[in-house]
Each structure stands twice: as C-alpha cells, then as structure tokens.
Amino acid sequence: MTLNYLDFDIEIGRGDGRTYPLAVIDSPAGNVRAKFHFTLSELELKNLWCSLQNAQTVRSFGAKLFDSLFSEHQIRSSFDISKDRATMQNKYLRVKLRILDPRMAVVPWEYLYDTSQGEYLCLGHQISLIRYLEVAKPPRSLTVKPPLRILGMIASPVDLPSLQVDVEKQRLRNALAELIEKGLVQLDWLSGQTISDLRRATRPQMGPWHAFHFVGHGGYDSQSNEGLLIFADEAGKSDSRTATEVARLLTGQPDLRFVMLNACKGSFTSETGIFTSTAATLVQQGIPAVIAMQHNITDPAAIAFSGNFYDALMTNLQIDAAVADARLGMSQANSNIQEWGVPTLFMRAPDGVFFELEEEERPEGKDLIDSIQNESPKVEIIGSKISEPRLLHSPIEFDWCEIPEGEFLMGSNDRPNEKPRHSIYLPAFYITKTPVTNAQYKQFVESKRHDTPKHWKYGTIPNGKENHPVVNISWRDAVAFCDWAGVQLPNEAQWEKASRGTNGRTHPWGNGAPTDRLCNFSSKIGDTTSIGNYPDGISAYGCLDMAGNVWEWTASQKKNYPYSSNDGREEYSSTRPRVLRGGAFDSRDHHCRCAFRITQGHIILLNNVGFRVMYPGSVKI
Numbered sequence: 001m002t003l004n005y006l007d008f009d010i011e012i013g014r015g016d017g018r019t020y021p022l023a024v025i026d027s028p029a030g031n032v033r034a035k036f037h038f039t040l041s042e043l044e045l046k047n048l049w050c051s052l053q054n055a056q057t058v059r060s061f062g063a064k065l066f067d068s069l070f071s072e073h074q075i076r077s078s079f080d081i082s083k084d085r086a087t088m089q090n091k092y093l094r095v096k097l098r099i100l101d102p103r104m105a106v107v108p109w110e111y112l113y114d115t116s117q118g119e120y121l122c123l124g125h126q127i128s129l130i131r132y133l134e135v136a137k138p139p140r141s142l143t144v145k146p147p148l149r150i151l152g153m154i155a156s157p158v159d160l161p162s163l164q165v166d167v168e169k170q171r172l173r174n175a176l177a178e179l180i181e182k183g184l185v186q187l188d189w190l191s192g193q194t195i196s197d198l199r200r201a202t203r204p205q206m207g208p209w210h211a212f213h214f215v216g217h218g219g220y221d222s223q224s225n226e227g228l229l230i231f232a233d234e235a236g237k238s239d240s241r242t243a244t245e246v247a248r249l250l251t252g253q254p255d256l257r258f259v260m261l262n263a264c265k266g267s268f269t270s271e272t273g274i275f276t277s278t279a280a281t282l283v284q285q286g287i288p289a290v291i292a293m294q295h296n297i298t299d300p301a302a303i304a305f306s307g308n309f310y311d312a313l314m315t316n317l318q319i320d321a322a323v324a325d326a327r328l329g330m331s332q333a334n335s336n337i338q339e340w341g342v343p344t345l346f347m348r349a350p351d352g353v354f355f356e357l358e359e360e361e362r363p364e365g366k367d368l369i370d371s372i373q374n375e376s377p378k379v380e381i382i383g384s385k386i387s388e389p390r391l392l393h394s395p396i397e398f399d400w401c402e403i404p405e406g407e408f409l410m411g412s413n414d415r416p417n418e419k420p421r422h423s424i425y426l427p428a429f430y431i432t433k434t435p436v437t438n439a440q441y442k443q444f445v446e447s448k449r450h451d452t453p454k455h456w457k458y459g460t461i462p463n464g465k466e467n468h469p470v471v472n473i474s475w476r477d478a479v480a481f482c483d484w485a486g487v488q489l490p491n492e493a494q495w496e497k498a499s500r501g502t503n504g505r506t507h508p509w510g511n512g513a514p515t516d517r518l519c520n521f522s523s524k525i526g527d528t529t530s531i532g533n534y535p536d537g538i539s540a541y542g543c544l545d546m547a548g549n550v551w552e553w554t555a556s557q558k559k560n561y562p563y564s565s566n567d568g569r570e571e572y573s574s575t576r577p578r579v580l581r582g583g584a585f586d587s588r589d590h591h592c593r594c595a596f597r598i599t600q601g602h603i604i605l606l607n608n609v610g611f612r613v614m615y616p617g618s619v620k621i
Contacts, residue, residue, distance in 0.1 A: 003125075003321050009132075010095065017103065020101060022075060028085040029082050036075070040107075052339055066112045066113050067115075095127060095129045097130065123331060125328075130346075132347055133346060133347070151190065157230060166405060167407065174409060185314065202253050203252060212256060214229065215263070226244060229278060247282050257288050258319060259279075261279060261292040278290075300333075301330055304333050308329030327343070395485065396444070399433040400433065406426070408424060408501065410422055412504075429490075429616065431490055431495075433532075433543055435549070436613065447484065471550055473553070473605070473609065482613055493563050499543065506593055507547055508538065513589060514548065514592050518536050520585045521592050526586070551584045552611050575602060580600055
C-alpha cells in the first residue's frame, strides 16, 4: 500500500560558507523565509565518517546539524506544526530537501537528530527525507506486473581493490531470496563488466529493466567536473566513465524507475555545481530516482540495506518510505554502527510513487503465499552436473552435482535446535546426486571384506533392491566406505546447502508441502524406493532424494547454532552422536524440511538410515 504524505519542502540557497538563505516553500504550516548559520567545521564533517561505530559521536553531530538548520524560530515552528498536522490527519511527513549550494550538498543531512524528540529525523516511518531535484518533466507512475526486473552489474577492475564478485552476487541473491521465491523479483546479473556489456544490456529491445543495481567503485573527475563510475576494459583494468555517459545508456530503458549505486563516492558533489555528483547527474538526465552511498559502506550493511529496501518496495511503498524502512532494518541489525545514514536518496518525482504493482490473480479465499506454496514446483537448476570431479581417482563411479562457492541461509527460526537462521559461506564442493546404493556399497564390501548390512541375507542384496539406498549402515560404516572411495561425508552445512540452495527454501523443491509426487514419506509405501524415483523433488543444484526415502548421515556432531566448523563438531575421532538429515520413508511432513536435524549414536543400525558422499577429501580412521 502507498502511504499518505504531507510535504515539508525546504530550500537551501547559495551562501558564503557560513550563512545561507533558507526557505520553506511549501508546508502544512505555510511558507516562510529566513537564514541559517552553518556551524559545523570541515573537520567535524570528516570526523563523522571515522566515527560511525560511536553512536554518541554521531548523535552529537546530528544534534548540532539539526540545531543549525532549525535555529530560526520561524523555521522550527513551521516544522513542528507540519509534524503535528500530519499526525492529526494520520499521515506521514516528507521532508524535501532542495539544495542549491554544492557546499551544502556534501553535508550528511540524513543524520539530523532532534534532541527534543530524542530521535533521528529519518530513522523511522513518520518522517522521510529525500534530496529533491527539480527538473523539467517529472516521471509518470508506472504499473508493473511482477516480477520487478533488476539488472545487476559488478565491476571489479584488477588495478583497484578487488571485490568478491561471486560473494557479492550471492549475498544480494540471499537478501532477495524470499521475493525471488515468490516470483515478485527477478534478478539478472550481467556476465561482463565493461561499458559495452552495459550498452548491449540496455538497448531498447532488451529488458525491460525496472531497476539497475551497480556494485563497484566510483569517483570524481575534476577536469570534466563530473562524477564517475568505474568499469573494466577488455583487459580487466579500470575504465572510468562519466555519469552522463552512463545516463545515456540507462535512459534507453523507458521502464527504468530507479538506480542503486553501491559504489564509493556515488553521491560526491564538487563545489562548482549541484549536478556534478553521479547520482544527481543521473536524475538530471531522466532517471526518476537514484540511491547512492555518500561514503564507503561495509558489505554487510550494504546488503542489509538492499534486502530491506527491495522487500519494502514490493509491498507497494513509495520509494522514500522503502528507504526509511531499509534504514530501520540496518539499525536493528547492528545498533552500534550508524551506517544507516550512508545511503542517500535523490528523487525527481513529486509524490515518490514510481510504480504500482498489479496483484496477481489468485484463487478466492487464498492469500498470496498460499497460492505460491500450493502451485506445482518450479525448479531452477543453478548448479551443473559433473560426471566425475577432476583428479578424483575412485574405485567407484558416482553421479555428481556441483555446489558453487558462496553464502546460503542455514537453519530456521521455527524450532529451538534450528535457531537462529543465519548466513554461512562455503567453498565450492561436489556432492552425489543420490544416496549410496546397495550395488555401490557391495563393491566396497567385496573389496575390503567389510561386514554386509544385517538385512542382506547370506550377504546378498535383497532381490530387486540393487538401486535402493543402502541402509542398516552405522556412521562408522559410512566413514569406512568414504575412506575406501576417496570421498567423505558432507557436514551439516554442506548437506543443507545442497538441499535448499541459497534462498532458505523450506524443502528441496521450494516451499510447498511434501506430496506423493515429490518424495517417499509418511509410510505411504512403507519401504525404500529406487534412487531418483522422485524427479519433481529435485533441489536447486540438481540433487535428488534429499527429502524422504532414507535419513542421511553427516560428518557433524550436533551442536548449537550458529554453525562453525572450528568448534569441534567435525572431529572424527569423537564417539559422540552424529547428525542425520532429510527424513525417511516413514517420516512425517516436518521431518522432510531442509533444516530439520536429529542425532543418532555412531554405531546404531537402522533400516531407514543411509548416506551420500561429497568431494574433495577423504576421511582416515
């Protein structure tokens, strides 16, 4: 839903460095003109960015900035009356900050702190603050039918501080996981990092793109007096491009509504012109809104802002309301670091409404989530099947799936032993597409003269079950098999990522409940089935049978979350119980969730417990 706002439209004119003309040109309390004396020094401005981990320092800065701006009684009275009238009308107040003097454009107004209220002006929903730029033709509202299409680009030239490209992509994807899962957002990353790659992606026949999300480096060119975005050339080295050049490409997409610049100095402004910053130039050239960083921002903070912003935007909030919501989310995630004021919103639309999302038709009496969860599974295969990992010389042939490096969401907030849901980064690895079968285990038994499973009468695989998962296998048996095959058991984190992908889905196939078409569960068959018998239950990386059929041993001992591989839980010499994952043929619905975990003693033998393996590495016992 959109919010109802009253506007407090304030303009800072050109001054002499200390005194500036100030005008409230539109507000619920009428118009007023005055002057204000800027009392903060250049050193105080610089010190602020070195003190974002000191809440008291930031608060003191914001209070001094507020008292400077609202020092005149008429201005302060107009502001207070406007707030009160918005409250009485059950509306919100939008502070439109029009800055005509470039020296005032570099001031972080987002940290304005009202001591009488004991709160930052824009750290909440009641008041939003935008850098408003008046240009000739305000944009029209755009109706968008989901998904919101985001074009993402990362530029990491080799001659600048490196960015972890895959990690950056995965982090944003994780932040948007629920929106992507629901079909509300589509995130497409450019595979290249040159200006030519962007030109090809923004040709009129491409897209349509509703948002452009750039991660990289920015700067300022004193010769052209203009902000820069830094791409890579064909050799991978820096290729600086002015904001005007970038704007020429982006304006070729008529449906583009906003740009997110996660680049240092994206909102830097020179002292000679208000439109010299990258963000302001993009707005001047026709982009309705630009979110830029007015200072360097840490990766976790940038990702937290992006995830919260897009999530709020998809509830049909105006863009400034979504920015306010994202700032709140950043503040709640880490109350000790005041990075929530680093993102800056430049806007040219008078009402903040850039698009209105059409609601999808759905069955009567069902809400959106129900209709999504009950529809047929839609699987996106984001890993590639590997016939055999390079350099693995094993006496047995496995069918592999590749799990790429990156972060994923582990655990859940539904059950005590699954809390808290948290993000884990894993290097790339391979895992078998299906559990180890009776036929594969037989090769190990014959080679090592190992004991056969207790249900193999006279040491023979039960008739017709050669392709069923092997069961009645202790954890020690599974480790011995791995030692022989040159592989190892997956730990809890590896198993869970292979099962659920990166976006925290409930089951391998998505968020829909288990059915007879998706997995073998709830004693409906009463026994194991052949591997790969439920192709519709495939995981995001191509793994099968990760829900139901047989519980699967992992390398991990059960310990509390957050998960850590360095806290002794992966110690193989321990005789403590080990974690089982995935559920079995006789398990209930909730046992088949990706995050569900139970333990069993390492020597226990059960007819519903098997295992699958991963690579690289082997375990010696």
